[in-house]
Amino acid sequence: MSKRAQFATKIGVIAATVGSAVGLGNIWRFPYMAGENGGGAFLVIYICCVLVLGIPLMCAEFAIGRKAQTNAGRALKVLAPNSAWHIIGYIGILASTLILGYYMVISGWVVEYIYQALKGELFTMSADVITNNFNTFKTDVWRPLVWVFSLLVINYLIISRGVTKGIEKASNIMMPLLFLILLVFCGYALTLPGASEGLNYLFNPDFSKIDGGVVLAAMGQAFFSLSIGLGILITYGSYFKREVNLPRTGLTVSLLDVLVAILAGVMIFPITASFGISPTQGPDLIFVTLPNVFKQMFMPGLWAILFFVFAGVAALTSTISLFEVAIAYISEEFKLGRKKASLIIMAIVAMLSILSSLSFSVLSEVKLFSMNFFDLFDYFSANILLPVGGFLLAIYVGWVMKKKDFRAELSRTEETSSLLYKLILFSIQFIAPVAILFIFLSITGIFKI
Ligand code: PHE
Numbered sequence: 001m002s003k004r005a006q007f008a009t010k011i012g013v014i015a016a017t018v019g020s021a022v023g024l025g026n027i028w029r030f031p032y033m034a035g036e037n038g039g040g041a042f043l044v045i046y047i048c049c050v051l052v053l054g055i056p057l058m059c060a061e062f063a064i065g066r067k068a069q070t071n072a073g074r075a076l077k078v079l080a081p082n083s084a085w086h087i088i089g090y091i092g093i094l095a096s097t098l099i100l101g102y103y104m105v106i107s108g109w110v111v112e113y114i115y116q117a118l119k120g121e122l123f124t125m126s127a128d129v130i131t132n133n134f135n136t137f138k139t140d141v142w143r144p145l146v147w148v149f150s151l152l153v154i155n156y157l158i159i160s161r162g163v164t165k166g167i168e169k170a171s172n173i174m175m176p177l178l179f180l181i182l183l184v185f186c187g188y189a190l191t192l193p194g195a196s197e198g199l200n201y202l203f204n205p206d207f208s209k210i211d212g213g214v215v216l217a218a219m220g221q222a223f224f225s226l227s228i229g230l231g232i233l234i235t236y237g238s239y240f241k242r243e244v245n246l247p248r249t250g251l252t253v254s255l256l257d258v259l260v261a262i263l264a265g266v267m268i269f270p271i272t273a274s275f276g277i278s279p280t281q282g283p284d285l286i287f288v289t290l291p292n293v294f295k296q297m298f299m300p301g302l303w304a305i306l307f308f309v310f311a312g313v314a315a316l317t318s319t320i321s322l323f324e325v326a327i328a329y330i331s332e333e334f335k336l337g338r339k340k341a342s343l344i345i346m347a348i349v350a351m352l353s354i355l356s357s358l359s360f361s362v363l364s365e366v367k368l369f370s371m372n373f374f375d376l377f378d379y380f381s382a383n384i385l386l387p388v389g390g391f392l393l394a395i396y397v398g399w400v401m402k403k404k405d406f407r408a409e410l411s412r413t414e415e416t417s418s419l420l421y422k423l424i425l426f427s428i429q430f431i432a433p434v435a436i437l438f439i440f441l442s443i444t445g446i447f448k449i
Helices: 010-021 024-036 040-068 072-079 087-119 127-138 143-159 163-190 195-203 212-225 232-237 246-274 283-294 300-333 338-358 373-400 403-410 418-443
Strands: none
Touching: 010 163, 010 232, 010 246, 010 300, 024 040, 024 087, 024 195, 024 212, 024 246, 024 283, 024 300, 040 072, 040 212, 040 232, 040 246, 040 373, 040 403, 040 418, 072 087, 072 232, 072 300, 087 127, 087 143, 087 232, 087 283, 087 300, 087 338, 087 373, 127 143, 127 283, 143 163, 143 300, 143 338, 163 195, 163 246, 163 300, 195 246, 212 373, 212 418, 232 300, 246 283, 246 403, 283 300, 300 338, 338 373, 373 418, 403 418
């Protein structure tokens, strides 16, 4: 049997996994959530969610992947034969493919903005035109699709080269670039006159804003931001060598992910405060608000290009990891080469992306459960499949998997202290299932807090 692919270096492990974690969620969702929901107080809660829930569940996924040495779909067939637990893998494959169905479209918007920034159009427009520009572009039939297809080609070129030469190498180049751009931006933002006002908005703690809803939102954001519950970390874990220390990797990845989210706030709020524009969340932040700010800055073209390249890199490394879940599954399960497997999954994602891109134009009236395709893919994957997958994962690792197997996986070449092991296990057994249940009930509206 040919040897299974592995990430060649520890740096590569971190770069690829952080690449998956750092995405648009860090840029347009986290800073705003923090600013609106109690600043420093929210940060403390978010960091607790990451430490208490995020890292243990990351360890659980890594452990399943590395022990099973196979893709997310088969991993639990290997570890728990003749049971239904492998459904966790199938949920992950379905959820990550559906997420791609809308994430690729948004990533395509980012590429359009790199193009507009390069052409110099973006910062010669008036405020109204900038808003219109985004709406006109989004509701165009062909233009967004052209960018989705170019991104499919880029993803293909990287993923088809394989785990080491494709994913790891690309992440090793792109992640340092991402941090570099972020630091340059933060350096600049901190020299602006509105720096302290912006930082105040992000960090000033206001504990009165914290209620149950905010805590649940922080937990949900931690899951999405760390790419938990989708089989991504099972798949990547299966490429880890035995020397990779799982808790330490989980900690490093999580801290870097939190760091990028905070630095995104340090970059955005001083800039918006200095130019007198109030920050927004979601797509409008990066496609309307920020272009309005860039055009007032010294050398607008440079900043606009840097920013959209930054967002594009963050999105690309996330889409690579989302693709890898399904591609690893069908290439191993159906013994197809990587290239063929990539083409099949990309064709499926292309179809989903067409549906969600056209939700803003010709298909805007087509609704299922009163949602257009774009919203439906988002809702179904992030609000239903992700928590269900995460919940089953916690139950399997916490209650079904043999404790000695889990412990052995955490301590392959370096002993994990028994206190740390107990803390991780306690979270997986008790805290995570309860927390996920609450998030699920609250986002589906079954339970209101
Ligand atoms: N973690 C990414 C973000 O913060 C998004 C993502 C979710 C990527 C799920 C892969 C899987 O934007």
